[in-house]
Amino acid sequence: MTDAPSTVEAPARGLPPDENGPGLWERYGMVLVFLGPALLMIGVWIVYPTVRTMIRSFYDRTGDEFVGLDNYETLFTDDTLVIAIKNNFLWLLVVPALVTAIGLVFAVLLERVRFSTAFKVSVFMPMAISLFAAGVIWRLMYEKDPSQGTVNAAMAVVKDAVSPAGVLSDARPSTDAVQGGPEGGLVLQTPLEPGSVAQFGLTAIRESDVPENAEQAVVPEALAGGITGVVWRDFKPGGGTPGELEQDELGLPGVTVELRNESGRTIVETQTEANGTFAFEEVEPGTYRAAIGPDTFSTPYAGVSWLGASLITPSIMMAYIWVWAGFSMVVIAAGLAAIPRDLLEAARTDGATEWQVFRRVTIPLLAPVLSVVFITMLIYVLKVFDIVVSIAPGSVQDDANVIALAMWRTSFGGVNDFGLGAAIAVFLFLLVIPILALNIRRFRREM
């Protein structure tokens, strides 16, 4: 920021008063030359329209009829406009605080390390990108299909790591001896007791679905006091007999087999070997059913619908935070660098823990800088427009609506109601004023 020593030198008393008493033109003509263009442009493009918009907000859509406060009433009753106002307040509540907090964390961590330039550049870079282009970027990131959208792809990886997907995506019993489907599990209809050998023949398994370590399936030996069995792909090129385990038919490893008691409750489960065999040892006498558990079958991860009506606003907020975190970080880092080291050292010498130093010394000293970031974000968030319009697909723009977007859509984006549009603009203006009043102290300091 320009830290002009404005208070050091009394603001210019530039032109020395001329003894001979020059005419008005000599005296102020020069002022007009310098000031004229700016005042003219500000008058025509800022002052006049502002007044005009205020007046316009009391007229109807065509501007012919005075309608009093009708437009303002619509503003607070129309469904999409109310959603826009609510959303904007949500933005105000969430985003400035998060941006400030994230910037603070980054700045504090950066203080502790060297070689921080790469990190700063990486986090600050999105500031150079337009919010519109940032929106395009995140629209791609948020694609629902995990094979397209980066966010969902990352979530699919995490999900796979936490709960590994089943080995098979789909399968059908090869004979009527097995009933059921992937959702509830496949149940072998023959009752089993210790010493039985269960055979699960499955078909409709895609070649690519067969686990790589699968070996030739074998029927295991019966086990005294236990139940054994095999799960295999009951299919070989050229046919084969369904229900019969033949040469070249592969066992299915990694399949979860459940042993269920007579009331249908699973009492123990195990996984099949490379040749498809499994064994339950030491089974109490009784009748049982064996089943292939539903977790053998993975339903492909469908992905979170980030761009759907319910998540769209948080999704856009995340993208917005991605853009602004760098700004927050750089401003706060500058504030941190300005904190006198000896103050921190003194606190440490007095036996304060790092957290106490941070909480009791650093934060209070940083308060002015934090409030600059926070207030700046409040102003920007109130006027948020580009990123909403670019991330939210047309179908959910009503759900993602914010005040600035509502103003544009009402005035130019199809509705073409200048009266209501003007009222929305005035409302936005009125919201910005108190926030800027907060900033006035800062202005004063700089002037």
Add this chain to the structure above:
Amino acid sequence: MTTVAAEAEARPTAEEPTSAKIVRFLGKTPVYLFLAFVGVLWLVPTIGLLFTSLLDPTAIGRVGWWELLSTPSLGTFDNYREIFENEDITSAIWTTVWISVGATILPIIVAALAAYAFAWLEFPGRDWLFLIVVALLVVPIQMALIPIFSLYNDLGLFDSILGLVLFHTAFGLPLAVFLLRNFFIGIPRDLLEAARIDGASELRIFARVILPLGIPAIASLAIFQFLWVWNDLLVALSLGRETQPITVAIFSQMRQFSANIELIAPAAFVSLAIPLAVFFAFQRYFVEGLLAGSVK
């Protein structure tokens, strides 16, 4: 204030034995790891756009951009060739250039003149007038769109580059006047007095003394204003139809986003390549400009 590149300032590490340094470094390993992770994470979206823009059109919508890492044969510059042969996009790029250059130079000239008057000329009501001009920073662009739309329709400025330049110029003035006046007032009075005694006219003083000394402030301001205008969507969308800067040109393709990715992705990347280049070339001014503009 600061620069992105401002390196970790020298710390007192003077008589520390190597072993202690190593211990200290290891103690910080989690911090390094975290920062490295976040740093990479922050780059992913932009890289995602770049890679998507390089994907073969037949692969777009079928595979994710990261497949390009394992299958470089999916990559192609065809999408870029297409958009540079696409008349709409190339003319949009030029429109953006003209608007941005015009709406950077003009407000700086106009604001510098006014700032000089506010700083070094004497006239009644000067400080009040300055305060009013600065106070106009509050006015959101939305307050002007509707009346200016009507005015432009009457004047034939609607849908013209000139109309957009003038609009951006006017809205850039309060901040520009504010910053430049504060900078100019810090210029030593002696320099001006000396020039005045030599009989130099005010315009001459302005051009020969003030402007050269004001270059650092003007540079930061220019970069901020240039990016502000380059990145604009709202104004161009409201006050133009055929006169489309690149943001509007892309915006008009967004309705069928999935079908147009091979056009949108490279066009979006081109649109952000210029600001990125400015960022890397003028990091210091860039950050200063942005910080200064944070009151806008």
